[in-house]
Amino acid sequence: MGQKTWILIAGISLVTVYVVFVAVMRWGDTTPPELTLKTAFDVVGPETPLSIHIEDHETGLQSLSIRIEQNRESFTLTDQHFSSHGFLTPDGGDVKTFDFDITPFAGEDIPRRRGPASLIITVKDYSWRGFFEGNFHRLTHQFSVKFTPPRLEVLSSHDPIPQGGSGIVFYRVSSDATTHGIQIGGAYFPGYPHPYRDDRQFAFIAVPYNAKSTQPIQLVAEDGLGNTAIQTLDYRIRRQKWRSRQIRISDRFIQKTVMPVIARTPEIEDQGDPLKNFLAVNRTLRAQHQEQIMTFALMSQPEFFWEGPFVQLSNSQVEAGFADHRRYVYHRKVVDTQDHLGFDLAVTKRYPVEAANSGTVIFADYFGIYGNTVIIDHGYGLQSLYAHLSSMDVKEEEWVSKKQIIGHSGTTGLAAGDHLHFSLLLHGVQVNPKEWWDPQWIKTRIADRLGLLPPEERPMQQRQPVSSPQGPYFPPVHQRPPSDN
Numbered sequence: 001m002g003q004k005t006w007i008l009i010a011g012i013s014l015v016t017v018y019v020v021f022v023a024v025m026r027w028g029d030t031t032p033p034e035l036t037l038k039t040a041f042d043v044v045g046p047e048t049p050l051s052i053h054i055e056d057h058e059t060g061l062q063s064l065s066i067r068i069e070q071n072r073e074s075f076t077l078t079d080q081h082f083s084s085h086g087f088l089t090p091d092g093g094d095v096k097t098f099d100f101d102i103t104p105f106a107g108e109d110i111p112r113r114r115g116p117a118s119l120i121i122t123v124k125d126y127s128w129r130g131f132f133e134g135n136f137h138r139l140t141h142q143f144s145v146k147f148t149p150p151r152l153e154v155l156s157s158h159d160p161i162p163q164g165g166s167g168i169v170f171y172r173v174s175s176d177a178t179t180h181g182i183q184i185g186g187a188y189f190p191g192y193p194h195p196y197r198d199d200r201q202f203a204f205i206a207v208p209y210n211a212k213s214t215q216p217i218q219l220v221a222e223d224g225l226g227n228t229a230i231q232t233l234d235y236r237i238r239r240q241k242w243r244s245r246q247i248r249i250s251d252r253f254i255q256k257t258v259m260p261v262i263a264r265t266p267e268i269e270d271q272g273d274p275l276k277n278f279l280a281v282n283r284t285l286r287a288q289h290q291e292q293i294m295t296f297a298l299m300s301q302p303e304f305f306w307e308g309p310f311v312q313l314s315n316s317q318v319e320a321g322f323a324d325h326r327r328y329v330y331h332r333k334v335v336d337t338q339d340h341l342g343f344d345l346a347v348t349k350r351y352p353v354e355a356a357n358s359g360t361v362i363f364a365d366y367f368g369i370y371g372n373t374v375i376i377d378h379g380y381g382l383q384s385l386y387a388h389l390s391s392m393d394v395k396e397e398e399w400v401s402k403k404q405i406i407g408h409s410g411t412t413g414l415a416a417g418d419h420l421h422f423s424l425l426l427h428g429v430q431v432n433p434k435e436w437w438d439p440q441w442i443k444t445r446i447a448d449r450l451g452l453l454p455p456e457e458r459p460m461q462q463r464q465p466v467s468s469p470q471g472p473y474f475p476p477v478h479q480r481p482p483s484d485n
């Protein structure tokens with residue numbers, strides 16, 4: 001035999017050895033790909049996601065097919081074939097792990113029908129088992145579909161509510177609802193089970209001072225699967241006329257009042273210009289405070305802490321009313337406009353400030369333009385805010401009773417003279433406190449409608465610690481506003 005023949009035999013032998021090696025590897029892979037459902041896919045609605053994880057660490061993935069079967073009809077969610085980097089490679093396909101995410105019923109592809117259905121997932125690897133077919137893994141998962149929204153029934157009607165006014169809504173919602181409440185434009189008022197009647201829910205609502213009279217007031221319920229029920233209430237909004245005021249801003253005021261706020265607020269830097277400094281505080285910081293106030297709202301407890309009318313600071317004179325439209329004039333030019341969403345009440349310097357009603361202190365600290373501020377939670381989203389205090393005599397988480405002294409009036413924050421700035425908030429929306437100060441309004445519009453019991457007759461409720469999470473409306477963290485004290 002010649003040299004060429006030897007080379008040929010050697011070559012053939014090497015190829016044979018390699019083919020045998022590949023064959024052993026490919027036949028040796030007897031493990032089908034692993035398949036995991038990462039999301040519960042048991043009760044499925046329009047927004048229920050399907051998330052799948054597949055692994056095959058031997059010969060790799062060859063194909064994936066996902067189908068949904070219902071009433072003997074089959075709908076393909078995906079059919080994928082994965083590449084192999086060569087026929088004669090020992091480890092087969094390129095893909096070892098694969099994640100697939102889809103929201104099957106989000107689009108129009110699969111009809112939304114009642115009744116049970118199955119999810120069928122088939123994966124295959126690059127093994128040569130089963131006459132080169134590969135190892136299969138087929139997963140069949142039964143699920144039920146839900147495409148009906150929660151059922152709603154409105155139980156109450158209401159006289160027209162003025163802009164800035166408050167009200168109450170009673171309704172029934174089916175038990176599949178995971179969240180429900182009242183939507184007025186961008187404002188949302190969560191509903192709660194009625195504390196004394198287990199056949200209904202209720203929600204306090206507040207019409208924002210600037211809501212259009214055509215703004216619908218809607219009851220909204222969601223089931224967490226993407227089904228939403230909406231019902232427009234017959235509640236109407238009455239327009240109000242708010243006052244307009246001009247406020248002159250001097251360099252002296254900026255130096256004396258705005259600069260100390262900047263000095264105590266790390267987020268706001270000295271702009272090096274009096275007007276810019278004024279705007280950074282009056283505009284930017286004010287907007288940040290409103291966001292902070294929304295997070296305080298989430299700490300409200302589902303319990304009635306208050307009783308009877310709220311009280312206005314005794315002997316006080318009203319210096320500014322709710323929703324006064326303020327134009328700020330600096331060097332004879334209007335440089336900013338803001339709406340004053342509270343009452344400015346003045347008596348004498350360092351006058352003792354009383355709690356407007358009973359509740360739990362959820363905030364007692366320096367709060368930018370509001371200066372030293374106390375916020376009391378009265379329950380079910382209702383909170384009162386006391387600003388510009390010279391001293392604070394209560395601590396966070398402390399219980400206060402109606403008319404208890406909580407501090408003294410002052411000029412901290414953005415205040416020209418000694419006064420109390422008082423705001424009343426419903427789920428973070430500023431409301432006109434005049435209604436809540438009115439004994440007749442409290443009785444006929446709120447207490448009688450609720451069947452509100454005197455405190456000693458109210459059923460004991462489990463009180464949550466103020467800063468603990470509770471349901472979807474209660475975030476776990478008590479975020480403090482910028483402060484250096």
Ligand SMILES: [Zn+2]
Pocket residue numbers: 320340342343344420421422
């Ligand atoms: Zn004020």
